[in-house]
Amino acid sequence: MAGHDSSSLTSRDEDFPRWYQEVVAQAELAENGPVRGTMVIRPWGYGIWELLAAELDRRIKDAGAENAYFPLFIPESYLRLEAQHVEGFSPELAVVTHGGGRELDEPVVVRPTSETVVNSYLSKWVQSYRDLPMCLNQWANVVRWELRPRLLLRTSEFLWQEGHTAHATAAEAQAYALQILRDVYLDTMSTVLATPVSAGHKTARERFAGAVRTWTCEGMMGDGKALQMGTSHELGQNFSRAFDITFATAEGGVEHAWQTSWGVSTRLLGALVMVHGDDHGLRLPPALAPAEVVVLVVRSTPEVEAQARAIVEGLISSGHRARLDARVDTGFGRRSVEWERKGVPVRVEVGPRDLADGIATVVTRHSREKRPVALGEVVGTVSELLATVGPVLLAEATAACRQRTTEVTNVEEAIEVAGSGFARLPVAAMGPAGEDRLAGHALSVRCIQHADGSLFDPAMTGAPTLEEQPDAGDLVALVGRSY
Amino acid sequence: MAGHDSSSLTSRDEDFPRWYQEVVAQAELAENGPVRGTMVIRPWGYGIWELLAAELDRRIKDAGAENAYFPLFIPESYLRLEAQHVEGFSPELAVVTHGGGRELDEPVVVRPTSETVVNSYLSKWVQSYRDLPMCLNQWANVVRWELRPRLLLRTSEFLWQEGHTAHATAAEAQAYALQILRDVYLDTMSTVLATPVSAGHKTARERFAGAVRTWTCEGMMGDGKALQMGTSHELGQNFSRAFDITFATAEGGVEHAWQTSWGVSTRLLGALVMVHGDDHGLRLPPALAPAEVVVLVVRSTPEVEAQARAIVEGLISSGHRARLDARVDTGFGRRSVEWERKGVPVRVEVGPRDLADGIATVVTRHSREKRPVALGEVVGTVSELLATVGPVLLAEATAACRQRTTEVTNVEEAIEVAGSGFARLPVAAMGPAGEDRLAGHALSVRCIQHADGSLFDPAMTGAPTLEEQPDAGDLVALVGRSY
Numbered sequence: 017m018a019g020h021d022s023s024s025l026t027s028r029d030e031d032f033p034r035w036y037q038e039v040v041a042q043a044e045l046a047e048n049g050p051v052r053g054t055m056v057i058r059p060w061g062y063g064i065w066e067l068l069a070a071e072l073d074r075r076i077k078d079a080g081a082e083n084a085y086f087p088l089f090i091p092e093s094y095l096r097l098e099a100q101h102v103e104g105f106s107p108e109l110a111v112v113t114h115g116g117g118r119e120l121d122e123p124v125v126v127r128p129t130s131e132t133v134v135n136s137y138l139s140k141w142v143q144s145y146r147d148l149p150m151c152l153n154q155w156a157n158v159v160r161w162e163l164r165p166r167l168l169l170r171t172s173e174f175l176w177q178e179g180h181t182a183h184a185t186a187a188e189a190q191a192y193a194l195q196i197l198r199d200v201y202l203d204t205m206s207t208v209l210a211t212p213v214s215a216g217h218k219t220a221r222e223r224f225a226g227a228v229r230t231w232t233c234e235g236m237m238g239d240g241k242a243l244q245m246g247t248s249h250e251l252g253q254n255f256s257r258a259f260d261i262t263f264a265t266a267e268g269g270v271e272h273a274w275q276t277s278w279g280v281s282t283r284l285l286g287a288l289v290m291v292h293g294d295d296h297g298l299r300l301p302p303a304l305a306p307a308e309v310v311v312l313v314v315r316s317t318p319e320v321e322a323q324a325r326a327i328v329e330g331l332i333s334s335g336h337r338a339r340l341d342a343r344v345d346t347g348f349g350r351r352s353v354e355w356e357r358k359g360v361p362v363r364v365e366v367g368p369r370d371l372a373d374g375i376a377t378v379v380t381r382h383s384r385e386k387r388p389v390a391l392g393e394v395v396g397t398v399s400e401l402l403a404t405v406g407p408v409l410l411a412e413a414t415a416a417c418r419q420r421t422t423e424v425t426n427v428e429e430a431i432e433v434a435g436s437g438f439a440r441l442p443v444a445a446m447g448p449a450g451e452d453r454l455a456g457h458a459l460s461v462r463c464i465q466h467a468d469g470s471l472f473d474p475a476m477t478g479a480p481t482l483e484e485q486p487d488a489g490d491l492v493a494l495v496g497r498s499y
Numbered sequence: 500m501a502g503h504d505s506s507s508l509t510s511r512d513e514d515f516p517r518w519y520q521e522v523v524a525q526a527e528l529a530e531n532g533p534v535r536g537t538m539v540i541r542p543w544g545y546g547i548w549e550l551l552a553a554e555l556d557r558r559i560k561d562a563g564a565e566n567a568y569f570p571l572f573i574p575e576s577y578l579r580l581e582a583q584h585v586e587g588f589s590p591e592l593a594v595v596t597h598g599g600g601r602e603l604d605e606p607v608v609v610r611p612t613s614e615t616v617v618n619s620y621l622s623k624w625v626q627s628y629r630d631l632p633m634c635l636n637q638w639a640n641v642v643r644w645e646l647r648p649r650l651l652l653r654t655s656e657f658l659w660q661e662g663h664t665a666h667a668t669a670a671e672a673q674a675y676a677l678q679i680l681r682d683v684y685l686d687t688m689s690t691v692l693a694t695p696v697s698a699g700h701k702t703a704r705e706r707f708a709g710a711v712r713t714w715t716c717e718g719m720m721g722d723g724k725a726l727q728m729g730t731s732h733e734l735g736q737n738f739s740r741a742f743d744i745t746f747a748t749a750e751g752g753v754e755h756a757w758q759t760s761w762g763v764s765t766r767l768l769g770a771l772v773m774v775h776g777d778d779h780g781l782r783l784p785p786a787l788a789p790a791e792v793v794v795l796v797v798r799s800t801p802e803v804e805a806q807a808r809a810i811v812e813g814l815i816s817s818g819h820r821a822r823l824d825a826r827v828d829t830g831f832g833r834r835s836v837e838w839e840r841k842g843v844p845v846r847v848e849v850g851p852r853d854l855a856d857g858i859a860t861v862v863t864r865h866s867r868e869k870r871p872v873a874l875g876e877v878v879g880t881v882s883e884l885l886a887t888v889g890p891v892l893l894a895e896a897t898a899a900c901r902q903r904t905t906e907v908t909n910v911e912e913a914i915e916v917a918g919s920g921f922a923r924l925p926v927a928a929m930g931p932a933g934e935d936r937l938a939g940h941a942l943s944v945r946c947i948q949h950a951d952g953s954l955f956d957p958a959m960t961g962a963p964t965l966e967e968q969p970d971a972g973d974l975v976a977l978v979g980r981s982y
Binding site: 049050051055056057062063065082083084085087090091106109110111112114116123124133136137146152156161162163343345 | 530532533534537538539540541542545546548549565566567568569570571572573574577589590591592593594595596597598599600606607609616619620629635639640642644645646655656658826828829
């Protein structure tokens with residue numbers, strides 16, 4: 017395959033943004049599209065996304081949501097029905113003015129998110145309490161015009177899932193937004209992405225346009241900056257009032273539904289690079305590796321090929337995604353570097369010399385450790401190794417995040433330490449003016465959580481927003497510089 | 500759930516187009532979107548699409564193609580690089596003129612298909628014979644502005660997969676286009692959709708804009724009209740010349756790659772309705788049923804609920820998609836009709852009276868046959884029944900198609916019989932003028948095949964197009980009226 021080479025990577029510590037770009041290119045994850053800000057997701061990147069999407073999809077269905085598909089094109093007038101929503105998204109819209117060779121009567125926008133169009137249908141489909149909860153999800157592309165695009169992290173078009181739900185009570189909607197946050201997002205982040213995240217809610221300043229509360233998962237990248245990795249919004253009755261989503265109650269009344277929306281995107285592939293990558297490229301947790309193991313033929317002989325094939329088959333029989341690399345007309349060194357850049361968790365090298373000794377060489381990507389393994393034990397050894405990779409990557413990332421997180425007592429201290437890491441600032445010591453002051457230093461409150469890292473429980477207070485919460489108690493603002 | 504009701508359906512024979520619309524609506528497959536020509540795919544319709552896409556995806560991967568994702572937005576100038584291509588698609592384009600609040604320097608089109616953008620990347624990624632074949636596929640939405648939209652069949656936006664490949668020789672490309680036609684499309688049509696199709700190649704008039712040969716699968720709908728269900732194109736070197744896709748040969752030369760592209764879309768859901776639907780709604784082959792079995796609680800007692808749950812669990816343990824319908828605050832009749840409209844292959848009804856007799860009632864959707872089954876035998880009986888449904892639907896559809904297919908000897912005869920069915924007209928008796936004459940009667944050549952229904956084998960002649968094939972031999976044109 018073309019497009020990669022064995023040229024050396026910039027070191028991560030030397031120039032993190034450049035290192036990131038090089039890894040994305042050399043691991044063949046993605047490239048810039050021809051229209052500024054768009055991207056091409058290459059097979060290796062898309063393979064990771066397929067695995068991640070399947071993990072998310074299973075959890076979303078377990079949470080009771082059904083998949084559906086809503087149109088890409090939304091009448092401009094729909095956006096205007098929720099005032100905050102249109103204000104938030106207007107600057108990012110792509111607008112179609114011509115269709116089928118003619119100017120359109122009403123321009124249509126390419127969806128930046130689908131609250132408006134989904135809710136215009138929920139107003140038809142939700143009639144009675146019997147129809148609730150109605151929990152929908154869609155896998156789709158969305159477009160938000162980006163002035164400072166960055167591959168995978170901030171692109172004018174990206175892929176995502178977006179959930180949209182309607183419930184009979186505020187408490188149910190709140191509970192569902194949290195269920196998605198915990199059972200879908202937090203669980204996937206730790207067990208699949210092997211990435212530690214801080215969860216909490218957003219301040220009013222950082223809230224989704226149209227939400228009453230936004231829950232978020234914030235990850236710390238390898239340079240100490242923060243990445244918003246997923247959000248789950250309580251929409252209250254904002255959209256159900258704008259789109260007239262009402263239902264007949266069991267008691268004969270009529271009420272507006274309570275709603276949520278939530279999403280994660282291909283941005284998570286960028287997080288994967290920035291959390292787990294090293295100076296040799298990507299390091300993949302096996303759960304997201306299109307190939308968990310690649311068996312390389314070092315130099316071809318009939319015996320070597322047969323043995324390599326037997327190992328691949330043994331690994332596949334053991335339930336692993338394993339591939340054979342017998343492209344011996346490409347140099348072995350070049351191929352090794354290719355799989356290393358791509359982050360394949362384990363490589364098995366089979367060559368004539370090793371074979372004569374009855375062994376193969378097993379290389380662990382995350383530690384770069386090589387070890388000779390007797391041929392009869394390769395499959396078992398690789399299986400055991402693979403089981404350890406995810407937990408090790410998670411432990412490493414957790415340690416790095418802890419090391420760069422500092423408890424502070426006032427805004428000035430937060431300004432000093434945040435940016436190359438997180439500062440944890442008591443909300444009581446911040447105040448609304450504090451948030452402005454942080455913004456002046458390109459810092460923001462990534463989320464609010466309890467001092468022990470747990471989520472602020474809205475059910476305990478009933479306060480719909482932090483601002484209406486008179487006593488911040490032990491709440492802490494996680495301060496960082498955001499991607 | 501709202502949106503359905505137990506109102507009667509128009510009969511299929513009485514008014515086929517109206518019957519189709521009603522089934523699509525009442526089975527909750529899809530609805531019109533707010534922008535004319537677009538559609539909302541509802542959970543039941545999308546669930547069918549997910550199953551179909553998974554079946555296709557597995558076969559596409561088995562054929563050696565890898566999934567990737569290319570941008571929605573394509574610079575207008577790209578479309579112009581292949582002359583026939585731009586001519587074919589220009590009238591259907593949606594054009595974005597504004598992004599991020601400004602007028603764009605160059606308008607971008609919303610992809611109607613992705614040959615141009617994919618091939619602009621293949622020109623980078625394909626360098627050496629070692630890079631070939633390069634076989635890519637993407638699952639995506641595409642936009643073709645429709646003046647006469649029809650839900651699922653012809654919509655301004657639809658979902659599909661599109662494959663794009665590059666090969667070292669014409670023969671390889673040809674073989675791959677046919678491999679996709681046979682191993683992916685024809686196999687899925689018969690074993691998954693339970694739908695008979697006629698396969699062959701298109702005449703120049705009906706060929707894909709930019710292809711040298713288009714292979715197609717043509718299905719006969721319940722009204723005798725033809726639906727193009729999937730196409731696989733040989734692109735020759737048309738795009739590789741336009742986009743400069745060259746590779747270094749093993750011998751040190753430089754050549755243009757030979758290419759294919761191929762796709763099927765959500766239109767197949769429309770085919771499912773029109774092939775298998777009856778006067779009571781949709782009839783689903785189990786392979787595409789989001790629920791293969793629904794177990795209905797007729798009237799709730801603790802014993803009935805427990806028994807119904809046990810049956811659902813037994814069916815799930817046996818590997819079936821089974822659902823419980825215990826919504827007893829909705830009338831039983833209404834729920835039965837709902838599942839009938841949706842085409843669930845088998846229903847199991849559990850009520851207090853049956854339970855007292857130690858039985859449940861098993862209803863087969865396609866035959867509407869009801870039978871009492873001893874409780875201990877329900878799971879086994881349902882499993883056996885389900886195995887028969889696909890083959891029965893295929894046999895019924897095949898018989899209907901045969902019955903409406905007529906062998907004719909000249910164009911006038913074809914005009915007489917085609918439209919409410921297919922006419923099989925010897926190519927030698929048609930000639931180019933014959934195709935014009937058919938067009939005057941809103942008929943077209945759906946495909947060319949051998950008299951025995953087999954594919955014309957291009958490898959036997961080397962002729963790149965039918966027109967260059969001097970002797971039509973026993974070739975037959977399948978003439979019909981197309982959707």
